[in-house]
Amino acid sequence: MLKTILAGLTGLIALLFTTLAVADDAHYKITTGPERGTYIQIGQDLSKWVAQPAGIALDVLPSKGSAENVQRMRYEPGVKLALVQSDVYQAYVDMANSGNADAGTTIRPLRLIMPLYDEEIYFVVRNDSPMKTINEIKDKTISVGLIGSGTAQSATTLYRLMFNQPIPEQNAQHLSNEDALAALIVKKIDVAIIVAGQPAKLFTDMNPDLLRQIRFLRVDPNAPETARAKQTYFPATIRVSSYPNWLKEDVPTWTVKAFLVTYDYNLRDTVGNLNRFADSLCTNFDNLQEHGHPKWKQVKLDLPALGKGWKYYPPVERHLRACMAQRTAMRANGGTAAPQAAAANTQKVTGRPCSDQERLLLLCGK
Numbered sequence: 001m002l003k004t005i006l007a008g009l010t011g012l013i014a015l016l017f018t019t020l021a022v023a024d025d026a027h028y029k030i031t032t033g034p035e036r037g038t039y040i041q042i043g044q045d046l047s048k049w050v051a052q053p054a055g056i057a058l059d060v061l062p063s064k065g066s067a068e069n070v071q072r073m074r075y076e077p078g079v080k081l082a083l084v085q086s087d088v089y090q091a092y093v094d095m096a097n098s099g100n101a102d103a104g105t106t107i108r109p110l111r112l113i114m115p116l117y118d119e120e121i122y123f124v125v126r127n128d129s130p131m132k133t134i135n136e137i138k139d140k141t142i143s144v145g146l147i148g149s150g151t152a153q154s155a156t157t158l159y160r161l162m163f164n165q166p167i168p169e170q171n172a173q174h175l176s177n178e179d180a181l182a183a184l185i186v187k188k189i190d191v192a193i194i195v196a197g198q199p200a201k202l203f204t205d206m207n208p209d210l211l212r213q214i215r216f217l218r219v220d221p222n223a224p225e226t227a228r229a230k231q232t233y234f235p236a237t238i239r240v241s242s243y244p245n246w247l248k249e250d251v252p253t254w255t256v257k258a259f260l261v262t263y264d265y266n267l268r269d270t271v272g273n274l275n276r277f278a279d280s281l282c283t284n285f286d287n288l289q290e291h292g293h294p295k296w297k298q299v300k301l302d303l304p305a306l307g308k309g310w311k312y313y314p315p316v317e318r319h320l321r322a323c324m325a326q327r328t329a330m331r332a333n334g335g336t337a338a339p340q341a342a343a344a345n346t347q348k349v350t351g352r353p354c355s356d357q358e359r360l361l362l363l364c365g366k
Contacts, residue, residue, distance in 0.1 A: 026273040029059045030081040031069040033150075034177055036205060038119065038197035038295060039065075039083045039258070045292035046081075046260075046281075054280035056273055065149030065195075067362045073263065074106060080270070085119065085150035085195070086257035087157055087232060091361055093309035102363050109264045111313035112306065113278070114320065117197060117298040118255040120236050121154055123217040124192040126184060131191075134217045134253070135225035138163050140190035143173040143180035151177075152360050154233075154256050155193040161232060162225035166356060177202050185213050195256060197295040198242040211246050219252040229254060262313050271315050278316040282323030301327070 030046065033039030043060040051058035061079070063069050069082035070092070089110075095103035123134050131137065137159070144159075144167065145151025152174065159167045173180070173189055180192035181202075196202060203211065216238060219226055236255035240247045265271055288296045301324055303312060354364035 026056045026269070027059070027078065028056055028080040028273070029061055029076070029078045030083070031061045031063045031072045031076075031079055032083050033063060033065050033069075034202075035062050036201040037177070038200060038293060041201070041293045042083060042116065042197075042258075042295065045288055045296065049284045049287045049292060050277060050280045053284060054273075054276040056277060063148075064146045065151060066153065067150070067360065068148040070106065070110065070261065071148075071362055073261065074110070080262060080265075080274070081113070082261045083116075084259050084261045085154065086115075086259060088150050088153045088361070089259065089261070089310070090307070091153055091157070091357065093307075095357065095361065095363070097309065100358070100363065103361070106363075107309070111262055111264050111311055113260040113262055113313060113316055114281075114301075114303060115299075116258040116260055117295045118234065118236055119150075119195050119197045119258050120200075120238055121158070121233070121254045121256060122192075122194040122196065122200075122238065123253065124181065124184060124194060124214050125190065125217055126187070127213055127215050129190070129215075131217055133220040133223065135162060135220055135223040137191050137217070139168070139171065141171050141173065141188075142167060142191045142193060143175040143183060143189050144193055145174065145180075145195070146176055147174050147360060148362050149195075150256070151193060151195040154195050156356070156360060157232060158193075158229055158254065161228045164228075181206075181210075181214065185210060191217075197258070197293070198238055199294065203243055203246070208245070216247075216251045216253065219254065221252070262316070264313065274313070275315055275319050278319040279323060282320055282327070 028051070030043045032043035040060060040062055047058040047060050058081075061072070063072065066083070066085045066088035069084055070088070073079045073082040092103050092107040096107050123137065125131050131140075142155070142159075144155035156167060156172075173183070175183060175192075177192075177194050177196075180189065180194065183189045184192045194200075194202065219235065233254040233256060236253050238247070238251040238253055240250055262274065265274065282301065285301050289299070301320075303317060303320060303324075306312070358364045
């Protein structure tokens with residue numbers, strides 16, 4: 001009889017603790033990217049393999065891309081994490097340093113958790129296009145991506161670097177990736193610029209008949225435009241192995257870095273939850289590389305030195321460095337570095353016209 005009562009009490013206590021644990025689970029959000037982009041898959045991996053084991057319910061939100069992600073993390077309730085391209089983050093830092101108060105207000109409280117991987121920049125043309133290399137896109141009609149997307153920042157920055165001038169307004173189209181490819185195929189534009197980590201679902205899910213109508217432009221290593229682009233972007237290769245039923249040879253292109261970003265939180269519960277997230281990220285890193293998107297295999301569990309205006313989130317940085325040291329010690333008994341970052345937010349610019357750069361970074365009214 002006593003054993004039965006004790007067993008019953010034990011069961012009730014276990015049920016109570018389970019209920020309390022569920023009730024105490026944090027419910028956070030991460031902003032990512034388009035539905036068929038790489039960012040949303042990375043977010044889903046973080047939700048499943050990192051947040052869940054840490055007792056955090058992490059909703060994965062689609063978005064236009066990096067600039068919108070920073071804004072939503074900064075101002076939307078519950079959004080604690082965002083995926084951001086390095087050139088977008090750097091653009092905010094540069095604008096803040098040049099005296100833009102709204103950019104400064106946005107970027108200063110943002111913090112990095114860690115660098116992730118390289119995202120390839122695709123320059124897509126029709127198969128019948130006379131263009132072969134990226135430096136031939138000058139004065140063509142180009143889809144540069146939606147305003148608020150990282151693609152728009154990368155496309156316009158690359159063009160300005162290569163040709164020492166902005167894309168003429170009449171030549172720039174702000175289309176989603178899917179709409180850009182459709183417009184390309186029906187000859188409404190000449191080039192679609194798309195930023196996505198390979199293999200990109202946008203292409204792997206595409207109808208094979210439509211795929212045969214498009215191809216990628218290549219980097220010409222000898223072009224002077226290529227030397228100028230190297231000031232900000234890094235060489236990359238779109239591999240046949242990423243699109244084996246389509247590509248016949250590797251295609252040299254450019255790449256931009258992706259970062260996991262948060263805010264400089266100081267509330268005890270939020271700090272504690274993000275520390276658990278960091279511990280889980282380190283503990284489950286091998287699961288991410290084994291079961292997550294192929295891009296996780298390029299990620300190093302490493303916190304390299306950052307450029308001026310970029311800062312890690314101190315509580316998470318301490319946890320990650322401690323865990324990384326422990327992993328190194330364990331390996332000794334039985335990475336390398338990455339780059340820099342970018343981000344910010346939005347208010348309307350008043351009393352003067354809005355610049356193209358401010359418009360892309362959502363720092364003014366449209």
